[in-house]
Amino acid sequence: xxxxxxxxxxxxxxxxxxxxxxxxxxxxxxxxxxxxxxxxxxxxxxxxxxxxxxxxxxxxxxxxxxxxxxxxxxxxxxxxxxxxxxxxxxxxxxxxxxxxxxxxxxxxxxxxxxxxxxxxxxxxxxxxxxxxxxxxxxxxxxxxxxxxxxxxxxxxxxxxxxxxxxxxxxxxxxxxxxxxxxxxxxxxxxxxxxxxxxxxxxxxxxxxxxxxxxxxxxxxxxx
Amino acid sequence: xxxxxxxxxxxxxxxxxxxxxxxxxxxxxxxxxxxxxxxxxxxxxxxxxxxxxxxxxxxxxxxxxxxxxxxxxxxxxxxxxxxxxxxxxxxxxxxxxxxxxxxxxxxxxxxxxxxxxxxxxxxxxxxxxxxxxxxxxxxxxxxxxxxxxxxxxxxxxxxxxxxxxxxxxxxxxxxxxxxxxxxxxxxxxxxxxxxxxxxxxxxxxxxxxxxxxxxxxxxxxxxxxxxxxxxxxxxxxxxxxxxxxxxxxxxxxxxxxxxxx
Ligand SMILES: Nc1ncnc2c1ncn2[C@@H]1O[C@H](COP(=O)(O)OP(=O)(O)OP(=O)(O)O)[C@@H](O)[C@H]1O
Ligand SMILES: [Mg+2]
Numbered sequence: 001x002x003x004x005x006x007x008x009x010x011x012x013x014x015x016x017x018x019x020x021x022x023x024x025x026x027x028x029x030x031x032x033x034x035x036x037x038x039x040x041x042x043x044x045x046x047x048x049x050x051x052x053x054x055x056x057x058x059x060x061x062x063x064x065x066x067x068x069x070x071x072x073x074x075x076x077x078x079x080x081x082x083x084x085x086x087x088x089x090x091x092x093x094x095x096x097x098x099x100x101x102x103x104x105x106x107x108x109x110x111x112x113x114x115x116x117x118x119x120x121x122x123x124x125x126x127x128x129x130x131x132x133x134x135x136x137x138x139x140x141x142x143x144x145x146x147x148x149x150x151x152x153x154x155x156x157x158x159x160x161x162x163x164x165x166x167x168x169x170x171x172x173x174x175x176x177x178x179x180x181x182x183x184x185x186x187x188x189x190x191x192x193x194x195x196x197x198x199x200x201x202x203x204x205x206x207x208x209x210x211x212x213x214x215x216x217x218x219x220x221x222x223x
Numbered sequence: 224x225x226x227x228x229x230x231x232x233x234x235x236x237x238x239x240x241x242x243x244x245x246x247x248x249x250x251x252x253x254x255x256x257x258x259x260x261x262x263x264x265x266x267x268x269x270x271x272x273x274x275x276x277x278x279x280x281x282x283x284x285x286x287x288x289x290x291x292x293x294x295x296x297x298x299x300x301x302x303x304x305x306x307x308x309x310x311x312x313x314x315x316x317x318x319x320x321x322x323x324x325x326x327x328x329x330x331x332x333x334x335x336x337x338x339x340x341x342x343x344x345x346x347x348x349x350x351x352x353x354x355x356x357x358x359x360x361x362x363x364x365x366x367x368x369x370x371x372x373x374x375x376x377x378x379x380x381x382x383x384x385x386x387x388x389x390x391x392x393x394x395x396x397x398x399x400x401x402x403x404x405x406x407x408x409x410x411x412x413x414x415x416x417x418x419x420x421x422x423x424x425x426x427x428x429x430x431x432x433x434x435x436x437x438x439x440x441x442x443x444x445x446x447x448x449x450x451x452x453x454x455x456x457x458x459x460x461x462x463x464x465x466x467x468x469x470x471x472x473x474x475x476x477x478x479x480x481x482x483x484x
Contacts, residue, residue, distance in 0.1 A: 118313070120311055121313060121315060121316065124309060124315065124375075125315070125327070126273065127271055127273065127306055129302065129303050129331045130330055134331060138326060139317065142317040219359075220319075220359040220361070221361055223361050223362050
């Protein structure tokens, strides 16, 4: 067997410097996805006419097609339709694709989280003189957030990993750098294992943070 | 005063309230009894505008609403005139016991935080649960939760309090303490409408009793009139079911009136 652990450790620093770009892709995409997903879930819950049909179409499309296809479509396809998008950078195209894709899943997660809050909570809030909006912001949303955190966290872990697909349109992120090192030295296994371990480390670290946060927000609900 | 006339409500095609008329004087305690499905909850929910009535006039305190053409600001004002105590308590799960009372006060009624806390602590003291003020609802027994629910309903000092079966989801051991709190409030001349299946309690607390069946008010009168000398056959039939076996409650059964072959 021919495994050069020394080489793997040697290239780690050259890979670690790409963590920020990977996190940048994941975090910015997540923020946009939460906003879009939030709006879509409200449309689904309130069954706003017309908007609800459009939302369902959007959700169905972005859940029913591969992220990679969406990424290629947005980066190469959109400028063809809208020439003014010609100057879109690969990073921005990746963020658009990832956030659209993730938002479609989040819409369903948020919808379920909202509808699983007991209707009696809203009624009690309205009955004490709160407006519908105050009831939603002060009572329903905080409980819905708690319902949504575990599944939303899983989506974020998925995003961290999926961000590696950005290398296909030329974004130099963690995987792209690994590939570069691998082909330069032909030590493929060491390079890709190092890349894998870094992703693994990021997701484990994130899982710990989420566990801590879940424990914190679950406190009021535990007898 | 509460004055309801010609109140109607249907769900889809089933009429649940068919021309309801009654009055409640200031400080009066009115108990509504009647078989399951007769529309008691729907009536309370219409008064609090948790359901939108189809027709009828509702006057509560100094707010009058013609339910067929009432606008949002009036609905909001009308809603503020009453507050509900729910069968399943419906305490805000994300708020502490004290927060359940202060949040609505500070968020909607524009009370200052300190004022709200003062009101909250006073009411929690009244219902005997001040020591739990920092706890969350999940840590409380059913009886304790319902007492907080009552304190919350009192907090905004509404014109009237509406109780929808406040003890029927409680374990028997907690019923007494909640009924005691309600009867204490009743003595303070608060205007109250109580839907309950606790007949002994109804007899004791009510100034007036309303018997509902099938979306109608069938009969109303003093507790003595209704419980000891009911005029209507349906009232008699209903009450018999509660007194048959030394006061134990039986399931309401619908007797076949006419069998066609
Ligand atoms: N939101 C709703 N949609 C459709 N039907 C409803 C709704 N709420 C109540 N109903 C129907 O209206 C009728 C009256 O219901 P309501 O809850 O007012 O009765 P109730 O007298 O409170 O009965 P109970 O003693 O069981 O609480 C029932 O037949 C019920 O099925
Ligand atoms: Mg009911």
